[in-house]
Amino acid sequence: MILLIPAYEPDDRLIALVTSIRTAAPDVHILIVDDGSGGAYGAVFDGARGLGATVIGHQANRGKGAALKSGFRHAGRTHPGEAIVCADCDGQHDVDDILRVADRVRTARTSMVLGARQFSGRVPVRSRFGNAVTRLLVRLATRLSLQDTQTGLRGYPASMVAWLQTVDGDRFEYELNLLLHATGAGYAVEEVEIATIYLEGNASSHFRPVADSVRIYAPLLRFLLSSLGAFVVDTAALLVLVALTGALLPAVVGARVLSSTVNFLVNRTLVFARGTDKPVRTAAAQYWLLAGVLLAANYGLLLVLTQLGLGLLPAKVLTEAALWVTGYQVQRRFVFAPPRASAVERPVAEPSRALGADVR
Structure with missing residues (x-):
């Protein structure tokens, strides 16, 4: 099992997450993608390396979607046949919830597994409203009735890794595009209930309400x-x-x-x-x-x-x-669906040298 963490300008919560995963599940491979955070954040990534995580990186910020796809490429090349769980770097996901999604995806041969928040308690208005709108649009477009369409905690079986690299989107719209295209590509979508955690009103989020909303709903x-x-x-x-x-x-x-x-x-x-x-x-x-x-x-x-x-x-x-x-x-x-992509039919370009393992 691989835990993939896209990270842009992370703080010590990334170190805390890596430490907790190492303690709870030492057999999990942790892969972090530094999405162009810059030298000021080198100590955080060095700390993650010191705990046994693999760190790859972009020289400049390219967006969450691009970071995830770089991680999928690296994981598919270095750990073929392994399922992947993606989690955010800012402490929004409880370790127990991450492992619950990991346990479910191990048996989900052709299903994307979402860690679904219930949005109870004190939830920022923009998060509650944004999820409600996206949930409605996804249901209209795909007939998928989902509780949480914007969760960053997601599990993917090994059978999906090649397909994940072919879906459009380099920023926050990428994860919505996965939901829009999953059923058409032959994959189901399941949900596992997780805790709703918003630290400091979700102040650590790099989501831009106007620009990223346009990308998501485009x-x-x-x-x-x-x-x-x-x-x-x-x-x-x-x-x-x-x-x-x-x-x-x-x-x-x-x-x-x-x-x-x-x-x-x-x-x-x-x-x-x-x-x-x-x-x-x-x-x-x-x-x-x-x-x-x-x-x-x-x-x-x-x-x-x-x-x-x-x-x-x-x-x-x-x-x-x-x-x-x-x-x-x-x-x-x-x-208007493109031909079904596969690793043979549509090879994905190899990442640049700036994406090699343990590169800063």
Whole structure:
């Protein structure tokens, strides 16, 4: 088992964590990634080395996601076949909880294991609110009902290590991207309840509320904006065509052909950029198959709602809202999903010399 700890400008709590793990589970390999903390923090990392931890590093700060991926590369190369547990360096995770996640991931062959906080007691407002928003968005996007989507305590079986290196994101958005892409890559997500610990109001966190929130929510926001744009085109075209023809079915079909063409082009180039790895003909065929299924569902729901006496415009809004989640999931998992990555098909670049073991 490997304990991977990304660290940026850590204090003595990192030493305390390494000491506690060494005492409670001396067989655990501790791997620390210094994410460009600078020479002023050398004594902390030297102290961790002195306790038997392996320290690798970035010469400049690159973000938590980049640090985790550097750790996954190093662990996969030096300890192949080992499961990995990731924990923060600032004392937010109790050692007993870390070991509980480690015990669970040992038996989870294809499952990501999250240490889920219950958010009881005194929790900073930004943390409580941020987790609530992210939890809702993840559920809409993936249908995963999770208690804690922002936890830094996570366990990954050895089977996931190669895949973990292929997921986009270099900063805090990386861990959300793992949740968004896990089920599409064939991995389950489980939770283990852990204590909720916020030291000094979470003052040690390097999370930037505005910039990092934009990064975290960007994938879902891009899809939402694309969907809203397509909805505007589709609704306007529907109203015009109904007025011109007086018939619902041809109006629905004509409006959907126009709006789905716009939506396909925007989603392929802007929303699911990695989907451009797939040939455009293949993606287009899958997209239009999905569009046909959604069109049938769209027409059926509109017909039922209007026959029940609901106006065309509110019926259209309800119909699109009901089908939005399905459309997002299918496009992300199948239509615009890149080819399944493996260590052979998509080799990950080796880290620079600044990432060698015990480098400062």
